Amino acid sequence: MIRLVALLLSLALPAKAEEIVLGLSKDEVAITATFDGSEILIFGAIKRDGPVEVPGDLGVIVTIAGPDEPVTVRKKDRRLGIWVNTESVEVDVAPTFYAVATNRPLDEILTPAEDLNTRISMQRAIRSIGATADNAQSFTEALIRIRGSQGLYQTIPEGVSVAEEALFRVLIPLPANLTEGDYVAEIYLTRDKQIIDLYTTTIAVKKVGLERWLYNLAHENPFLYGLMSLSIAIAAGWGASAAFSAFRR
Amino acid sequence: MQIYLPIAEVSVNIFLLLGLGGIVGVLSGMFGVGGGFLMTPLLFFIGIPPAVAVATEANQIVASSFSGVLAHLKRKTVDLRMGTVLLIGGLVGSGLGITLFNYLKALGQVELLVQLCYVVFLGMIGSMMFIESLNAIRRASKPGGSVPKRRKHNWVHNLPFKMKFRVSGLYISVIPPLMVGVLVGVLAAIMGVGGGFIMVPAMIYLLGMPTKVVVGTSLFQIIFVTAFTTMLHATTNFTVDVVLAVLLLVGGVIGAQIGTRIGVKMKAEQLRIWLAIMVLAVCGKLAFDLLVMPNELYSLGTGGHS
Numbered sequence: 273m274i275r276l277v278a279l280l281l282s283l284a285l286p287a288k289a290e291e292i293v294l295g296l297s298k299d300e301v302a303i304t305a306t307f308d309g310s311e312i313l314i315f316g317a318i319k320r321d322g323p324v325e326v327p328g329d330l331g332v333i334v335t336i337a338g339p340d341e342p343v344t345v346r347k348k349d350r351r352l353g354i355w356v357n358t359e360s361v362e363v364d365v366a367p368t369f370y371a372v373a374t375n376r377p378l379d380e381i382l383t384p385a386e387d388l389n390t391r392i393s394m395q396r397a398i399r400s401i402g403a404t405a406d407n408a409q410s411f412t413e414a415l416i417r418i419r420g421s422q423g424l425y426q427t428i429p430e431g432v433s434v435a436e437e438a439l440f441r442v443l444i445p446l447p448a449n450l451t452e453g454d455y456v457a458e459i460y461l462t463r464d465k466q467i468i469d470l471y472t473t474t475i476a477v478k479k480v481g482l483e484r485w486l487y488n489l490a491h492e493n494p495f496l497y498g499l500m501s502l503s504i505a506i507a508a509g510w511g512a513s514a515a516f517s518a519f520r521r
Numbered sequence: 522m523q524i525y526l527p528i529a530e531v532s533v534n535i536f537l538l539l540g541l542g543g544i545v546g547v548l549s550g551m552f553g554v555g556g557g558f559l560m561t562p563l564l565f566f567i568g569i570p571p572a573v574a575v576a577t578e579a580n581q582i583v584a585s586s587f588s589g590v591l592a593h594l595k596r597k598t599v600d601l602r603m604g605t606v607l608l609i610g611g612l613v614g615s616g617l618g619i620t621l622f623n624y625l626k627a628l629g630q631v632e633l634l635v636q637l638c639y640v641v642f643l644g645m646i647g648s649m650m651f652i653e654s655l656n657a658i659r660r661a662s663k664p665g666g667s668v669p670k671r672r673k674h675n676w677v678h679n680l681p682f683k684m685k686f687r688v689s690g691l692y693i694s695v696i697p698p699l700m701v702g703v704l705v706g707v708l709a710a711i712m713g714v715g716g717g718f719i720m721v722p723a724m725i726y727l728l729g730m731p732t733k734v735v736v737g738t739s740l741f742q743i744i745f746v747t748a749f750t751t752m753l754h755a756t757t758n759f760t761v762d763v764v765l766a767v768l769l770l771v772g773g774v775i776g777a778q779i780g781t782r783i784g785v786k787m788k789a790e791q792l793r794i795w796l797a798i799m800v801l802a803v804c805g806k807l808a809f810d811l812l813v814m815p816n817e818l819y820s821l822g823t824g825g826h827s
Contacts, residue, residue: 303525304525305524305525305764306522306523306524306525307523307525307532308523308525308532309532343821343822344629344821344822345819345820345821345822346629346819346820346821346822347818347819348815348818348819348820349818350814353812354633354811354812355811355812355813355814355815356630356633357629357630357632357633357820360629360822411819414817414818414819415819415821417817417819418817418819418820418821419821448523448525448531448532449530449531449532451530479527482527483525483527486527486528486763486764487527487528490527490528490755490759490761491759494755494756494759495752495755495756497755497761497763498751498752498754498755498756498761499752500763501580501751501755501761501763501766502580502583502584502748502751502752504763504766504767505580505581505583505584505763505766505767505770506583506584506587508584508767508770508771509584509585509587509588509770509773509774510584510587510588512770512771512774512775513588513774513777513778516774516775516778517778
């Protein structure tokens with residue numbers, strides 16, 4: 273909603289001096305049996321009515337956000353000599369994937385107020401609204417740290433390369449453990465730390481083929497899936513031992 | 522070569538899985554054990570979510586025990602009556618185990634439960650086997666040593682609801698086998714093991730069954746209990762990964778064939794002492810993880826309001 277308002281505001285600017293024209297290396301990521309991560313190339317140009325006369329520094333921010341899913345962050349503590357989960361905090365808004373790439377450090381091309389509105393930076397994009405624990409902050413930090421180490425949360429300052437104030441490109445790596453869903457890519461253009469244009473597009477990430485079929489069956493018809501797993505496993509075990517003993521002879 | 526597991530939702534090297542299956546297969550062939558109690562912790566170590574590891578391992582055990590039980594049925598070394606009594610207990614236990622598993626999963630304590638079960642049971646079994654095989658080696662080197670006599674009658678024989686088990690040549694109460702079955706069922710659900718390592722000693726020492734029918738009868742019970750457990754996990758948790766199960770199984774079956782051939786060439790006492798050391802090592806690693814402060818104190822669980 274806030275983003276929409278920001279978009280409307282930017283559209284309402286009297287004369288839109290600069291605009292984004294975008295290209296994507298692919299608008300779909302297929303998770304196949306041999307899926308081992310992927311990467312997405314986002315490139316584009318800045319269209320202008322006239323020569324560059326707008327003052328201020330140019331900023332390009334590219335974000336990709338995976339589907340939102342609430343997540344429980346648990347903290348271990350020592351109880352009776354062993355480490356067990358004790359406290360937990362529910363993080364309500366936690367994208368399963370979030371990457372933010374910029375052409376320069378974010379604070380140099382975006383005001384804190386704009387960040388608060390658009391929730392671009394990692395700290396703003398992930399929040400726990402209902403958290404009651406006093407130290408909820410350390411739990412969201414832990415979430416960012418853990419997902420960061422899995423390559424799911426990435427902050428790539430200076431990841432966007434801009435050529436001649438007109439062309440930009442960025443390569444965003446996608447790890448193997450992606451969650452399915454629509455990934456929203458947003459490209460912001462800023463001048464003097466103010467957003468002047470926004471371009472939004474979606475990238476569909478989905479399991480395909482056998483992966484898709486097994487996953488659907490397991491969730492929609494678990495009884496049949498269970499029976500199938502058992503019979504496949506029995507057949508495979510039997511087959512492997514028969515093949516091995518035939519091979520020995 | 523990486524393979525993406527559809528249910529576990531992680532990408533793992535296919536040769537690592539085949540290799541793990543193979544190594545555990547070799548060990549299970551050598552020692553004549555199911556191997557579930559080694560495989561499940563190894564799956565935790567390579568990053569498979571514990572819930573998926575436990576459920577998938579149950580599926581794998583069904584398949585790996587299947588050809589074994591067929592061989593025993595052919596040789597008529599299965600006490601079907603005893604197996605059925607154990608099975609009834611096992612199904613009840615498995616149901617109880619899944620309920621406990623799902624309850625603790627909602628609380629975020631399921632990993633702790635699984636790890637604690639492993640530490641306790643592996644520790645117990647490992648040290649018992651270690652001491653027993655040490656004594657056996659010592660006895661073997663001292664020719665005059667007497668073999669301790671097994672008591673023929675214990676409290677088991679004084680319970681009501683007696684039943685005749687012809688194949689085992691027993692006339693005992695159904696209560697002890699039912700209890701053994703329940704315990705094994707609970708362990709199958711929580712730990713993703715067949716439970717042979719508990720059931721076989723219980724059948725010999727507690728029920729007094731003849732050794733020749735013990736393995737076949739326990740395999741008979743294990744197949745049905747793990748199959749039931751697999752179905753329960755598949756329908757309540759959606760955590761059975763068939764791709765993972767098949768890969769482990771193919772490695773495991775081939776490994777078991779090799780292991781059996783190695784096992785024949787080794788001395789029984791030596792084999793048992795190595796198995797005991799291995800069991801204690803896995804137990805030690807799990808205990809170490811519980812006792813030492815982890816690098817990352819925080820962990821993520823699926824959200825929701827359970």
